[in-house]
Amino acid sequence: MTKPLNVGMIGYGFMGRAHSNAYAQVNHFFDLQYRPVLKAVCARSADKARAFAEKWGYESVETDWRKLVERKDIDLIDICTPNNTHADIAIAAAGAGKMVLCEKPLALNGAEGLRMVEAVEKARVPNMVWYNYRRVPAVTLAKQLIDEGRLGRIFHYRAKFLQDWTINPELPQGGTALWRLDVAAAGSGVTGDLLAHCIDTALWLNGPLDSINAMTETFVKERKHNLTGKVEKVGIDDAALFMGRFHNGSLASFESTRYARGHKALYTFEINGEHASIFWDLHDLHRLQYFDHRDQGLVRGWRSIHVTDGDHPYMGNWWVPGLQIGYEHSFVHQVADFLKGLETGKPAMPDFRDAYRTQLVLDAILQSAHEQKWVTVARG
Numbered sequence: 001m002t003k004p005l006n007v008g009m010i011g012y013g014f015m016g017r018a019h020s021n022a023y024a025q026v027n028h029f030f031d032l033q034y035r036p037v038l039k040a041v042c043a044r045s046a047d048k049a050r051a052f053a054e055k056w057g058y059e060s061v062e063t064d065w066r067k068l069v070e071r072k073d074i075d076l077i078d079i080c081t082p083n084n085t086h087a088d089i090a091i092a093a094a095g096a097g098k099m100v101l102c103e104k105p106l107a108l109n110g111a112e113g114l115r116m117v118e119a120v121e122k123a124r125v126p127n128m129v130w131y132n133y134r135r136v137p138a139v140t141l142a143k144q145l146i147d148e149g150r151l152g153r154i155f156h157y158r159a160k161f162l163q164d165w166t167i168n169p170e171l172p173q174g175g176t177a178l179w180r181l182d183v184a185a186a187g188s189g190v191t192g193d194l195l196a197h198c199i200d201t202a203l204w205l206n207g208p209l210d211s212i213n214a215m216t217e218t219f220v221k222e223r224k225h226n227l228t229g230k231v232e233k234v235g236i237d238d239a240a241l242f243m244g245r246f247h248n249g250s251l252a253s254f255e256s257t258r259y260a261r262g263h264k265a266l267y268t269f270e271i272n273g274e275h276a277s278i279f280w281d282l283h284d285l286h287r288l289q290y291f292d293h294r295d296q297g298l299v300r301g302w303r304s305i306h307v308t309d310g311d312h313p314y315m316g317n318w319w320v321p322g323l324q325i326g327y328e329h330s331f332v333h334q335v336a337d338f339l340k341g342l343e344t345g346k347p348a349m350p351d352f353r354d355a356y357r358t359q360l361v362l363d364a365i366l367q368s369a370h371e372q373k374w375v376t377v378a379r380g
């Protein structure tokens with residue numbers, strides 16, 4: 001018999017759907033002691049909350065997140081709302097003794113993130129941040145190969161996340177669908193939205209970053225604001241680039257933008273080591289490219305590993321070898337690992353503290369770009 005774990009989800013957008021799907025699917029594919037129950041969804045609009053609840057099978061709705069957090073029949077609060085609401089909800093949820101899952105980035109900035117870390121650690125409640133790309137099987141395989149020492153000493157870590165959906169200067173900022181363009185709601189632009197993913201993966205695969213030198217640009221300086229109806233200054237960064245030094249001595253090169261015409265979600269990373277290199281591309285997410293210099297010269301070359309075999313990470317839980325899975329499965333894996341962590345007492349990462357370390361890198365990027373100088377990354 002599985003133990004029910006009652007989920008109260010706040011928000012109903014793109015991430016609300018990805019998480020709801022993960023809760024609904026996880027016990028079909030993973031053997032776990034806990035079973036998420038879609039207990040309540042919360043949105044300011046009762047109509048929208050009801051429509052979402054009906055579609056995804058939530059048992060009830062709330063329109064005030066404070067009420068949801070206080071409900072005795074809720075075990076876990078899942079935060080899928082804009083970044084400027086994460087801290088208040090997470091701190092209240094931890095105070096009410098709930099487990100807390102939070103969408104990325106953890107917070108608007110490091111100081112706010114630290115308050116959230118302190119709240120969950122003080123309350124001793126399980127917590128996790130949805131940096132889902134760690135759980136793409138090919139990315140998890142990259143971690144395995146690096147940890148086995150196959151790459152040897154690492155020289156370079158290169159990552160980029162490119163999109164093109166904000167090039168139109170007529171696109172307004174703010175409001176439900178466009179809060180990512182409003183600095184008050186998002187905290188930053190591509191730095192917190194896209195580079196955050198690259199940094200989370202990088203810290204996991206390659207260890208801490210010591211210092212960075214960044215530049216950011218805002219290509220469209222003013223946009224109409226959906227909430228005020230007025231043309232207002234744009235406060236987010238549209239593009240962010242940095243170079244840096246990892247603690248292990250390797251060099252970092254990172255780029256993200258929403259102005260790369262033709263690219264929708266081109267997240268790639270490449271790691272060059274003394275013996276081998278690895279390359280991954282979100283647009284081809286079930287493959288890992290691997291080059292090993294120790295291969296016999298005649299057949300040496302980049303291998304494209306189709307990460308679908310039963311002994312590849314997570315894949316034994318899905319179909320049969322050769323049949324690939326996709327983006328939504330990374331969320332299923334994250335829930336599975338979280339629930340396993342509750343069972344074993346070994347928490348799934350990234351928890352709030354781990355995600356706070358990413359937040360400190362984001363702060364360093366914005367500071368470096370602003371002050372036009374190298375910045376030492378604070379350790380969390």
Ligand code: SOE
Pocket residue numbers: 163193194197265
């Ligand atoms: C932005 O377009 C976005 O949806 C991010 O917010 C997500 O975190 C990323 O995974 C895909 O792109």
